[in-house]
Amino acid sequence: MNVVPLKFRPAGGERLIFCDDAGGFFRSNEAFLERYVEDRMTPDDRSFLKTNGHAFDKPGDLAYNAFSYRWARRLHAPADLDYVILVPTLRCNLACAYCQVSRVNENAPGHDWDAATLQAVLVWLDSLSSKTIKIEFQGGEPLLRLDVLRDVRAFARQRFDQPKFVVCTNLQAVSEAAWEFLSASDTFVSTSLDPTSELHERYRTSRHAATEQFLQNLARATKDFPDRISALPTFDPNALPEPHDVIDAYSSFGFRSIYLRPVNHQGFARKRFRTQDIGGVWNGYVRRFVMALVDYNATSEHPMEEFYFSHCLRRVVLGGHDGHVDLRNPNIVGRSYVVVDHDGSFYPTDEARMVTRLGQIDLRMGDVRTGMDRTIVDALNAESLNLFDPDCVHCPYQAFCGVDLIDDLSRYGRIDLPRHLTDFCQRHLALFDLVFELQYSDDPKVRRSIALWSGLVDIDPELTKVHQ
Numbered sequence: 001m002n003v004v005p006l007k008f009r010p011a012g013g014e015r016l017i018f019c020d021d022a023g024g025f026f027r028s029n030e031a032f033l034e035r036y037v038e039d040r041m042t043p044d045d046r047s048f049l050k051t052n053g054h055a056f057d058k059p060g061d062l063a064y065n066a067f068s069y070r071w072a073r074r075l076h077a078p079a080d081l082d083y084v085i086l087v088p089t090l091r092c093n094l095a096c097a098y099c100q101v102s103r104v105n106e107n108a109p110g111h112d113w114d115a116a117t118l119q120a121v122l123v124w125l126d127s128l129s130s131k132t133i134k135i136e137f138q139g140g141e142p143l144l145r146l147d148v149l150r151d152v153r154a155f156a157r158q159r160f161d162q163p164k165f166v167v168c169t170n171l172q173a174v175s176e177a178a179w180e181f182l183s184a185s186d187t188f189v190s191t192s193l194d195p196t197s198e199l200h201e202r203y204r205t206s207r208h209a210a211t212e213q214f215l216q217n218l219a220r221a222t223k224d225f226p227d228r229i230s231a232l233p234t235f236d237p238n239a240l241p242e243p244h245d246v247i248d249a250y251s252s253f254g255f256r257s258i259y260l261r262p263v264n265h266q267g268f269a270r271k272r273f274r275t276q277d278i279g280g281v282w283n284g285y286v287r288r289f290v291m292a293l294v295d296y297n298a299t300s301e302h303p304m305e306e307f308y309f310s311h312c313l314r315r316v317v318l319g320g321h322d323g324h325v326d327l328r329n330p331n332i333v334g335r336s337y338v339v340v341d342h343d344g345s346f347y348p349t350d351e352a353r354m355v356t357r358l359g360q361i362d363l364r365m366g367d368v369r370t371g372m373d374r375t376i377v378d379a380l381n382a383e384s385l386n387l388f389d390p391d392c393v394h395c396p397y398q399a400f401c402g403v404d405l406i407d408d409l410s411r412y413g414r415i416d417l418p419r420h421l422t423d424f425c426q427r428h429l430a431l432f433d434l435v436f437e438l439q440y441s442d443d444p445k446v447r448r449s450i451a452l453w454s455g456l457v458d459i460d461p462e463l464t465k466v467h468q
């Protein structure tokens with residue numbers, strides 16, 4: 001019998017988490033580790049490893065092929081280009097303290113698509129080979145160019161099968177025409193709601209009346225199309241709110257998912273906020289927040305999740321969860337999704353246009369008029385997988401983890417920093433540690449939340465009541 005390579009990591013006391021390269025895992029102890037390393041495993045050890053897919057008799061047998069299949073399923077193959085982020089304007093009616101895009105004032109000229117750019121975008125969309133498409137409108141504030149949004153949506157509806165649209169709006173000033181645009185069943189809203197309304201006012205709206213206006217608009221949106229709106233908070237690591245205040249704020253609008261994001265290091269906000277070395281503080285806060293959600297879910301009829309923790313959990317237990325563009329392996333950029341900026345330039349990601357604008361490295365990929373040039377981005381893509389990274393090859397979390405080269409470039413100006421020194425690695429190591437700690441918890445409250453978040457049961461309080 002051949003045992004596939006196992007990597008391990010302490011999990012409290014004498015316990016260790018063992019993982020293989022296909023994402024199979026189990027918890028054991030140091031005694032097993034010694035038997036494994038010294039090749040004196042017991043018949044029970046061997047039987048366990050064989051039964052659970054960590055061993056095979058010979059290459060090509062069922063166990064071998066099943067392992068190969070699971071290993072391949074953990075890798076992300078980019079599909080046709082079917083996700084497009086459009087930036088029809090950089091103008092915005094707010095000036096948020098930690099804006100991660102390079103917005104300009106609402107009345108500034110020269111930062112919008114002109115008619116020729118719009119036409120070129122439509123011609124380019126028409127040239128795509130994909131039959132389906134998701135189009136995300138960003139800015140600036142995209143509702144300032146409702147005319148462009150209408151033209152693009154009308155074109156995409158007749159060109160693609162069941163297109164989906166996302167409007168990333170601050171919901172600050174929404175005209176009746178804009179409400180009508182947002183009311184369509186194929187159109188989704190993504191907005192910002194900072195951890196609490198006080199912080200929202202301090203960092204975004206500045207004035208109480210403006211905050212009230214935003215909250216009214218948010219209430220209307222969550223009432224009119226509750227299934228088509230999501231909200232994201234941004235956290236200042238130097239002023240982290242109590243988790244239950246954030247949970248209360250989000251649940252009061254009916255949201256069931258909160259995505260904890262610190263101020264983005266990739267934008268201009270880095271000049272004003274400390275974002276470079278917040279790993280320890282942030283990881284501690286995420287843990288505190290997840291445990292607060294566990295307590296909340298124990299009694300709530302409307303359980304909630306922290307999006308990114310749940311995403312990491314699902315990548316561990318199920319594989320094939322590659323929907324988040326910041327956590328894939330390989331993480332090939334500029335292929336299945338691209339950004340078209342306010343001047344018609346292509347960028348591989350939204351963050352890449354920030355990295356370019358800050359003068360760190362030019363990640364522009366041509367433009368809609370002259371065509372796409374992936375020369376620079378494809379040079380980056382050659383490094384976009386963790387399979388050969390000298391740190392990751394020794395890490396038990398390698399099969400669940402990924403790569404984010406744009407983040408590395410933004411933080412360090414290079415992509416060859418030893419992986420374990422990067423913010424990306426330190427954040428994910430802490431997250432996966434927490435995922436495994438909670439997965440093996442005997443606490444019924446934890447087990448209920450893990451069952452909900454893992455996607456193994458629907459979020460149905462009746463099915464997952466805590467039995468004490």
Ligand code: SF4
Nearest residue numbers: 392395398401425429
């Ligand atoms: S980046 Fe860090 S946590 Fe992720 S696989 Fe590599 S070593 Fe492990």
